[in-house]
Amino acid sequence: MGQISTNGEIGARLRAFRKRRGLTQEQLAERIGVTFQQVQQYERGSSRLNAERLQQIASALDIPVGALFDDKDERALTEDEMRLVKGYRSLSSDEIRSFVLSSIASPVCSRKAGS
Template structure:
């Protein structure tokens, strides 16, 4: 790698768009290979798009939107409106990132599908308490 590309960080918009591609793809149960094939790309190229390492051209984003059955604007949801003159709400951006990270894991998608089916609020809170305790224990275990 040369000096110009070695220290290059992905543009935040490219990261956001790539994350939205990944989230939608996973929600539909489409593999990177399947998406790549439908777009005439390699799965490595789809990986690069999803990581924000490569920018998605307008025509390719249009094809991705068509394949994943969403409007092109879906990929920009959660970003500040460039014409609005206001910055995106930090709390909203954080919440969007948390949901996006959660939904990029197979377990997250499955949990998101089944959790609302737990009818009793008390049981949902108990599940949440259990997950929090496991996460806290995991963090303490990493520090030890």
């Protein structure tokens, strides 16, 4: 069984994800229907988050709820990475997906231009 996260740990992860998404406390507050002062309290760990609010925050940040509890999920995708995943999933054929994967994995892609 995993260790229980404290309000402070959850708040720190919330702050990290918010910043990673490029959102201000005001913007996150607007998305979840609270004041920015309430977001400050969540991030400091001085105010508890109920299940409904956790779900709203996770949705607003486009992360799984579990990411707020588990350090392993600290590496949640950036906005650009999410766009890549969504684009890949929207590809219409396995052949195209295979081409994209081989292009990304190719050593040519990792070389600097003109090398």
